[in-house]
Amino acid sequence: MYFSLLGVGLGLLLFLAYLGVPILPMLVIVGIGIAIWYFSGTGTKAGSLWKKENAKDQRNTIPRIQFTDIGGQERAKKELMEALDFLIQQDKMQAYGIQPLKGILLTGPPGTGKTLMAKAAAHYSDAVFLTASGSEFVEMYVGVGANRVRQLFTQARNTAKKQKKNRAVIFIDEIDVIGAKREGSQHKEYDQTLNQLLTEMDGIKKNDIAVFVIAATNRKDLLDAALTRPGRFDRHISVDLPDKEGRAHILSLHMKKRPIHENVNVNKIAQETYGFSGASLASVVNEAAIYAMRSESKDIRDQHFAQAVDKVLMGEQTDRSTSLEDKKRVAIHELGHALVAELLEPNTVAQVVLTPRGQALGYVRHHPKDDRYLHTKEQLEKQVMICLAGTAAEEVWYDNRSTGAKNDYEQAIQLCKTMIDTGLTSLGIIDMTLLSTDQLSKEVSRILDKLYQQTIQMTKKHHSFFRDCLNTLLVEERLDGDQFRKLLMQQLVS
Numbered sequence: 436m437y438f439s440l441l442g443v444g445l446g447l448l449l450f451l452a453y454l455g456v457p458i459l460p461m462l463v464i465v466g467i468g469i470a471i472w473y474f475s476g477t478g479t480k481a482g483s484l485w486k487k488e489n490a491k492d493q494r495n496t497i498p499r500i501q502f503t504d505i506g507g508q509e510r511a512k513k514e515l516m517e518a519l520d521f522l523i524q525q526d527k528m529q530a531y532g533i534q535p536l537k538g539i540l541l542t543g544p545p546g547t548g549k550t551l552m553a554k555a556a557a558h559y560s561d562a563v564f565l566t567a568s569g570s571e572f573v574e575m576y577v578g579v580g581a582n583r584v585r586q587l588f589t590q591a592r593n594t595a596k597k598q599k600k601n602r603a604v605i606f607i608d609e610i611d612v613i614g615a616k617r618e619g620s621q622h623k624e625y626d627q628t629l630n631q632l633l634t635e636m637d638g639i640k641k642n643d644i645a646v647f648v649i650a651a652t653n654r655k656d657l658l659d660a661a662l663t664r665p666g667r668f669d670r671h672i673s674v675d676l677p678d679k680e681g682r683a684h685i686l687s688l689h690m691k692k693r694p695i696h697e698n699v700n701v702n703k704i705a706q707e708t709y710g711f712s713g714a715s716l717a718s719v720v721n722e723a724a725i726y727a728m729r730s731e732s733k734d735i736r737d738q739h740f741a742q743a744v745d746k747v748l749m750g751e752q753t754d755r756s757t758s759l760e761d762k763k764r765v766a767i768h769e770l771g772h773a774l775v776a777e778l779l780e781p782n783t784v785a786q787v788v789l790t791p792r793g794q795a796l797g798y799v800r801h802h803p804k805d806d807r808y809l810h811t812k813e814q815l816e817k818q819v820m821i822c823l824a825g826t827a828a829e830e831v832w833y834d835n836r837s838t839g840a841k842n843d844y845e846q847a848i849q850l851c852k853t854m855i856d857t858g859l860t861s862l863g864i865i866d867m868t869l870l871s872t873d874q875l876s877k878e879v880s881r882i883l884d885k886l887y888q889q890t891i892q893m894t895k896k897h898h899s900f901f902r903d904c905l906n907t908l909l910v911e912e913r914l915d916g917d918q919f920r921k922l923l924m925q926q927l928v929s
């Protein structure tokens with residue numbers, strides 16, 4: 436239709452030009468008109484793109500993802516299901532005069548399964564599912580975002596109606612993009628978009644179709660109070676990084692339908708992947724399958740998972756070739772980390788590796804015995820010593836240091852700051868912000884010097900261990916935790 440209108444307009448202009456009417460000013464006015472129409476959300480760019488995106492949603496019926504497809508997150512799933520029961524049992528709620536929920540806010544780190552939760556919520560409540568990201572509402576032009584919010588809610592109702600459902604779930608990812616705190620003279624466009632969203636949420640039930648909003652953010656602290664107050668997103672559910680049991684559950688879900696060797700121990704992989712999100716765990720299983728395929732193995736084995744964990748943690752293996760001298764130094768450095776780690780925290784070394792990956796020329800992968808959320812001073816000091824042990828080993832073996840320990844120092848300094856901030860140092864309980872840079876740096880240096888001397892003493896005592904292990908590591912290039920412990924035990928008993 437737009438093209439025929441354009442044709443008529445063009446014909447008219449040519450006719451006027453033929454009559455001798457000056458058409459240039461008219462062309463300018465028409466151009467400005469088209470630009471306004473184009474960017475206002477009704478025109479091609481904003482309007483039909485939005486429609487095209489949502490045409491996809493038109494076909495979207497009820498997502499197939501169910502709560503049973505989500506690993507771990509038991510508390511979050513339970514809370515979400517309880518909230519959805521309110522939505523489902525509306526009659527019962529009305530009898531008690533309970534206000535219907537308008538929105539649920541899922542908060543948590545990236546990749547923990549917030550989108551999966553929203554999809555499962557739609558499945559659970561037999562609702563059509565539409566999704567949008569906060570950044571899709573952001574435009575330079577005032578009114579476009581608000582218009583898109585309106586279209587999204589209309590779309591939700593129309594889709595539900597077409598599919599004969601009386602519920603729709605709208606999932607808005609990255610809600611912080613439009614819902615961040617307003618400070619003074621904020622961008623008017625953001626205000627209008629947020630206001631439109633709040634208005635739509637207030638008039639939640641139109642034409643007997645309930646539209647329920649689930650939003651997600653990694654930055655709840657940034658959100659405007661207007662969004663988080665009761666009556667808006669009144670339920671906040673945190674979707675955290677999974678614990679060991681949760682990680683094992685997620686891994687098993689992703690291992691289903693894949694040829695996994697019977698010796699693969701899911702609990703061991705779960706133990707070695709402390710701090711991994713659901714998305715990282717999904718990636719571990721996928722990478723392991725790729726390694727298995729590359730090596731033409733008929734099933735996915737332990738070694739493929741070990742490589743996959745390293746890849747997700749450290750990045751892709753690189754072809755950087757190193758001189759034998761550098762390789763030896765890296766081996767001594769890594770053996771230092773592994774030795775001190777095993778002496779201070781037995782059974783925690785998972786791999787000692789001498790092949791370059793990401794930025795590292797070699798690395799030691801540790802896994803804690805249990806997931807820890809609280810740390811004592813002694814535990815943090817041990818961590819600092821493990822960080823410093825690479826340099827200590829170089830110093831004991833070569834009598835000098837190299838540049839390879841920058842990351843170790845950064846981690847050690849961060850741990851010292853945590854100790855200071857949590858009142859675990861001789862400074863006592865203090866407000867870190869009141870410390871001068873000089874005071875802070877003196878205290879960090881004092882802790883580091885003390886722990887470095889202890890690490891040197893510990894490393895010196897095992898000088899012969901380096902001599903005995905160096906060649907094995909240079910030849911094997913990778914020792915798993917058990918191989919490393921065997922070598923260490925041989926040295927300790929001799």
Ligand code: ATP
Pocket residue numbers: 504505506507508544545546547548549550551552608651653685688712713714715717
């Ligand atoms: P973001 O905050 O970055 O948008 P998110 O929290 O919404 O991330 P999802 O998009 O739901 O995370 O998860 C990404 C992928 O990670 C999923 O498609 C799935 O493969 C995997 N995943 C994440 N969490 C889980 C889980 N709890 N169980 C199973 N798979 C998971």
